Amino acid sequence: MCRSIRTLFNLEPPATSDEVAAAALQYVRKLSGSTRPSQANQEAFDKAVAAVAAASQELLDSLVTTAPPRDREVEAAKAKARAAERFGNG
Incomplete structure (x- = not known):
């Protein structure tokens, strides 16, 4: 799955409609293999x-869920630490 799609469930504050739309856009881009559809495919892309x-x-x-909501700042710090470990600091 596309690495830029993040988990949106059980966050504090909750995911916004903009975040859900951004994840949907990334998914459709990944599935279609196109970041910018042609004019002929734009309507189908937008509907998807x-x-x-x-x-x-x-x-x-x-x-x-019965789990407490995850703090966005804590989750962002964890992601940053994973990225630093994976890609290095430079």
């Missing part, structure tokens, strides 16, 4: 992004 965003939001709204 909207459908994936709607399904994703429905999923996020339906999921339940």
Whole structure:
């Protein structure tokens, strides 16, 4: 899966509709193999992004957990540490 798509469930503050739409866009880009569709495919691309965003939001709204919400700043720090370990500091 595309590395730029992040987990959006159980965060504090909750994921925004913009974050869900951005994840949907990344997914459709990955699936289609195109970051910029041709004019002939733009409408189909946009419909797919909207459908994936709607399904994703429905999923996020339906999921339940007893775990406490994850703090965005803590999760960002963990991701930064993983990236530094993987790619180095320079």
